[in-house]
Amino acid sequence: MALRTAVQLTGDNLTIDDVWAVAVDRAPAALSGAAREKVLRAREVVERAAHGTNEHTYGINTGFGRFVSRSIPEELAGELQLRLLRSHACGVGEPYPDEVVRAAMLLRANALAKGFSGARAQTVELLIECLNRGVLPHVPSRGSVGASGDLAPLAHLALPLVGEGEAWVDETRLDGAAALAAVGLEPIALEAKEGLSLVNGTQFMAAFGSLALARARRLAKTADLACALSLEALQGSRTSFLPQIHATRPLPGQIDSAANVLRLLNDSAIIESHRWCDKVQDAYSLRCAPQVHGAARDAVAFCRDTVERELASLVDNPVILEGELVSAGNFHAQGLGYAADLLASVCADLAAISERRVDRLLDPARSRGLPAFLTPDPGLNNGFMIAQYTAAGLVAALRAAATPLAGLSHTQGKLPDGGTWQRWTARGVPRSGPSA
Numbered sequence: 001m002a003l004r005t006a007v008q009l010t011g012d013n014l015t016i017d018d019v020w021a022v023a024v025d026r027a028p029a030a031l032s033g034a035a036r037e038k039v040l041r042a043r044e045v046v047e048r049a050a051h052g053t054n055e056h057t058y059g060i061n062t063g064f065g066r067f068v069s070r071s072i073p074e075e076l077a078g079e080l081q082l083r084l085l086r087s088h089a090c091g092v093g094e095p096y097p098d099e100v101v102r103a104a105m106l107l108r109a110n111a112l113a114k115g116f117s118g119a120r121a122q123t124v125e126l127l128i129e130c131l132n133r134g135v136l137p138h139v140p141s142r143g144s145v146g147a148s149g150d151l152a153p154l155a156h157l158a159l160p161l162v163g164e165g166e167a168w169v170d171e172t173r174l175d176g177a178a179a180l181a182a183v184g185l186e187p188i189a190l191e192a193k194e195g196l197s198l199v200n201g202t203q204f205m206a207a208f209g210s211l212a213l214a215r216a217r218r219l220a221k222t223a224d225l226a227c228a229l230s231l232e233a234l235q236g237s238r239t240s241f242l243p244q245i246h247a248t249r250p251l252p253g254q255i256d257s258a259a260n261v262l263r264l265l266n267d268s269a270i271i272e273s274h275r276w277c278d279k280v281q282d283a284y285s286l287r288c289a290p291q292v293h294g295a296a297r298d299a300v301a302f303c304r305d306t307v308e309r310e311l312a313s314l315v316d317n318p319v320i321l322e323g324e325l326v327s328a329g330n331f332h333a334q335g336l337g338y339a340a341d342l343l344a345s346v347c348a349d350l351a352a353i354s355e356r357r358v359d360r361l362l363d364p365a366r367s368r369g370l371p372a373f374l375t376p377d378p379g380l381n382n383g384f385m386i387a388q389y390t391a392a393g394l395v396a397a398l399r400a401a402a403t404p405l406a407g408l409s410h411t412q413g414k415l416p417d418g419g420t421w422q423r424w425t426a427r428g429v430p431r432s433g434p435s436a
Contacts, residue, residue, distance in 0.1 A: 006030040011114030014311045019210040023103035028132045038115025042320045046118035050192035057325050058318050059196040081195030088155035091143030103207035105131045117197040117316045133183040138166040149331035150204040158198035163187030201315040202333040209307040216300050223350050227289045228264035230357040235368045240287040254294025285356040292353045299346045306339040344402035351398050355391045362388050
């Protein structure tokens with residue numbers, strides 16, 4: 001890892017590719033020099049508010065939520081922040097996947113690096129060091145309600161920094177203090193506002209969104225590849241993909257998808273040999289692929305823009321603006337929720353049109369002379385008959401899971417690329433936000 005280029009955290013220009021590099025490929029991260037200066041200046045504002053003033057400042061010398069009217073004496077400022085972490089770390093259920101926790105650690109450090117939260121530089125740097133040295137907080141997956149930010153998950157994420165909670169080191173689950181000691185780190189004692197700065201945000205939602213988008217971009221390209229192969233096998237036509245057609249409906253994704261499939265079919269002897277056959281037009285799943293794949297590309301682009309804006313955004317409360325602490329609501333995650341719901345729908349639709357092409361390839365009545373169910377020895381062999389049933393069942397499950405109002409239970413497993421797949425099963429209980 002020491003030989004790899006570290007992702008520099010500035011608070012302003014983190015990308016989805018950066019998140020993938022750190023969360024999945026295990027690239028290191030580092031706080032940039034300019035960001036460290038911003039963090040130090042912001043901390044000075046918090047210090048002024050915390051010491052020598054009787055002015056009520058939320059989360060610094062007051063209680064939280066409904067207890068905002070309760071004054072907290074200066075000597076208990078650090079204890080207030082520690083108790084905030086303890087009270088909020090009440091998640092339940094199976095833990096989040098490793099890659100999601102790593103992504104959330106990176107995103108929270110990047111948010112603090114913006115210099116609007118007021119956490120100390122050593123707190124931010126400890127979080128980054130935990131990420132780089134493989135201290136992975138144990139974070140239960142049930143507890144976030146989305147609209148109010150990822151309070152419970154982020155509290156679990158932060159507890160190991162103070163030597164509490166639990167974390168994994170080399171696949172061993174340890175208490176927070178032991179986990180830090182195992183990699184040569186020591187816990188910190190929180191000071192004014194730091195607990196609040198660590199738990200107020202949308203980082204788990206943004207982590208899921210970032211990793212899902214990285215895979216969705218691959219999925220959109222793979223869909224074009226699968227379509228081109230299906231067109232060859234079914235002796236389809238290139239006509240539906242000609243640029244002159246798509247120029248009359250100038251949707252960027254549609255134009256790009258059509259051009260991609262046309263490029264993949266370039267010099268195809270199979271397609272050329274059937275140029276003058278008697279078939280008038282191809283089935284929807286082939287002929288309308290640019291329209292469906294293209295709409296998916298445009299939706300993914302919208303979701304990517306939404307998530308990457310979030311990666312560069314200030315998500316905390318209160319925040320430091322022009323030397324003053326200001327209360328606001330940037331921890332609210334409505335935009336991420338919409339993007340996550342849209343992305344789920346996109347993936348389900350790409351799966352649906354792909355399954356229809358699979359069905360056509362297997363059906364001897366519609367497969368243009370291909371062996372029934374693609375087996376050379378029908379009867380003794382069943383070919384891909386039941387594989388298509390499975391695909392159809394998965395599409396139905398994806399449709400259900402992509403429904404925004406469905407409550408979901410969560411299971412997971414490993415992907416070939418080293419990542420983790422997620423399955424969310426509808427339970428009929430309303431959810432709030434993409435990480436609920």
